[in-house]
Amino acid sequence: MTEKEIKKTSTQSPSVIPLKAKFRVTVIFFIVLAFYLFSSFKTESSITEFIDGIGNMGELFQKFFPPNLSLFQAIWPALADTIQMAIIATTAAGILCIPLSLLAANNVTTNKILYNIVRFLLNILRTIPDLVLAVIFVALFGIGALPGIIALVIFSLGLLAKLISETIEAIDMNPLEAMQASGANTIQTIYYAVVPQVLPQFTSFVLYVFEINIRASVVLGLVGAGGIGQILDQQIKFYEYPNAMGIIIIIFALVVIIEYISTKVREAIV
Amino acid sequence: MIEFKNVSLTYPNGTKGLKNVNLTINEGEFVVIVGLSGAGKSTLIRSINKLVTATEGELLVDNENILTHKGKRLRSLRTKVGMIFQNYNLVKRSNVFKNVLAGRLGHTGTLRSLFNLFSKEDRSLAYESLKRVNIEEKIYNRADELSGGQQQRVSIARVLTQKPKYILADEPVASLDPPTSHQVMTYLRKINQEDNITTVVNLHFIDMAMEYADRIIGMRAGEVVFDGPASEVSEKTFEEIYGRTIREGDLRGGTEA
Known part of the structure; x- marks a missing residue:
């Protein structure tokens, strides 16, 4: 090995996860996200609706007590x-x-x-x-x-x-x-x-x-x-x-x- | 009497376990089969009680060809051929006595055995067998509480309870230390002499084979390459059987316990 080559390998710091795997995981993440958004749109159920409902929940809850x-x-x-x-x-x-x-x-x-x-x-x-x-x-x-x-x-x-x-x-x-x-x-x-x-x-x-x-x-x-x-x-x-x-x-x-x-x-x- | 007549065995994957074996094992003999691992010792011994089935030739036990035995006849063959294994093969969670009584299953009706209804004779026979290998004080211990040597003695007691005509022992001392190995071999030899039970043992330790056997059968690559009385055997013979010089690992060492 020449001196230049040694220098080159010593400064290389490979990433923990191979680039290819990183890319794959990112793609999978966006696919899952797309599935979620699509399902949420199709079923007309969204997280905001859930938050709106919390108010009613308190009301209903009161009826259960004591x-x-x-x-x-x-x-x-x-x-x-x-x-x-x-x-x-x-x-x-x-x-x-x-x-x-x-x-x-x-x-x-x-x-x-x-x-x-x-x-x-x-x-x-x-x-x-x-x-x-x-x-x-x-x-x-x-x-x-x-x-x-x-x-x-x-x-x-x-x-x-x-x-x-x-x-x-x-x-x-x-x-x-x-x-x-x-x-x-x-x-x-x-x-x-x-x-x-x-x-x-x-x-x-x-x-x-x-x-x-x-x-x-x-x-x-x-x-x-x-x-x-x-x-x-x-x-x-x-x-x-x-x-x-x-x-x-x-x-x-x-x-x-x-x-x-x-x-x-x-x-x-x- | 056990007779192999031109017996060959080919496993489903094409491996040849036995190649044209011709042997006669007489009543009361103590035969040791030696050979390197993979030489076909286990296959030979297991073909006698049909744990593996020879594919060619005739295998006679008491003048009956056992190769076609099935169901009831196979079970009755196995009832008279007891077996001892390298790993003892006890039910670890059951106690010693139940393990020993399991040797009577071949002689006991299904319904009786489901309710543990062993006859008084069977129970005293099982206890006598435990006494013969000096382990009767462990009668109600769970099998997994015992050491390897003790477990092998329990498995000998199980075979004795079976009252077999033949005993097959497949590497009975391979998992034991030298003193325990000698102890187990001594028990097997003693039972062979006292009860006149024909015994076939697989060993790969040449010193033990020479010490305990009446007759030694050498195997290599599925073939019988030596057959003769133990007195005629020397290290030279083993070198011929093994096809190489004798190493330290071929000797068990130690002395009779």
Whole structure:
């Protein structure tokens, strides 16, 4: 190297991000911005409208206060309904997801066709929102807890089977090989080598889905699928805002308590 | 008796695992298979209980060609052929006793095993097996609380509980330190002699092969290149099998525990 060349390289200070990448990121930024502006224009919703609405919000908020907490006694049966719906749905989904998640794990189900069919079905299950399921089942079975429960079972089944099948795919396969080599059949191999490995995560996921189901079953009540949500919907429709606020606060407290307990239990097992 | 008759094995990706292997392993023999990694030792041992399936030839176990075995017959073959693995292959979250009892699964009905209803004989057999490898005091410990050598002893107890006619051991000491390696080999040798269980062990340590084997089979590139009694084997033989001079890494060292 000549002296000139050495000088040249020593004064070069390359940028942290290559120019090409910088250019790409800038282009992506403007594309995203354009999408936002276009969507905002098309839906006629803008940030200024949001700010205008804040004034109304204060007004509406005043109507909600003071919340009527004295109706706890009156709404307790409906609240219990909500919890019971979540318990039934989670239990049913927890049992039904066992065969499904085994069939959707490629290390247990080595038959590619069967595995892909089950995966495909689970994907379809998960694409249907719980609210849509509830609307369909309310139309089928009429207003009440049953359509809500069925909607929750299907919704949580898709979720649980996905989470647990992925847990199964990550297990240590060595014990399975040992069981097979000792002449155990498929069911025995699963029960002795797969189950102990996924049991803690299984319990944790079921509790997690139970939390989700409590919240979801409140929302499902709004479309007539039973429980506390249905009462909340009525109170809002009758403009009984203090009652509605009382119910919201009670639901909030309930969800917080259940999540706290479930988190503690999950911490203890995993 | 295990007989290989012109057995070849080609993996789906085209790799030749075994090339025209002819062998007879007699009742009660303690055979050590040596060779470099990739020589086909594992493939040979795993073809005996059909964890891999030979693609050509005949493989007879007790005069039955096992290459066509499926379902129930395959399980009954595996029930009489126990296996020990390099990584012990225990269920780490289960306790030692449950791991050992798993050796009885091939002899236990599905429904009974789902409720842990092992017979009294099975449970005492499992406990006796634990005693034979001196690990009975860890009976209710979780498997992942044990050291490597202890886990390998539990896996020997699991095989004993299976009451097999043959034991296959695929690199049983590769993950262990020298004293523990000797301990594990001593147990395997002792079981072979006391119960007259035909034992086939893969090793790549030549000193251990010479110390414990009745008979040594040397493999290179999927072929059997040496077969003879351990007494006829010298370092020269190993150099021929390995196709290179002996290095320090080919020796385990240490003495019998």
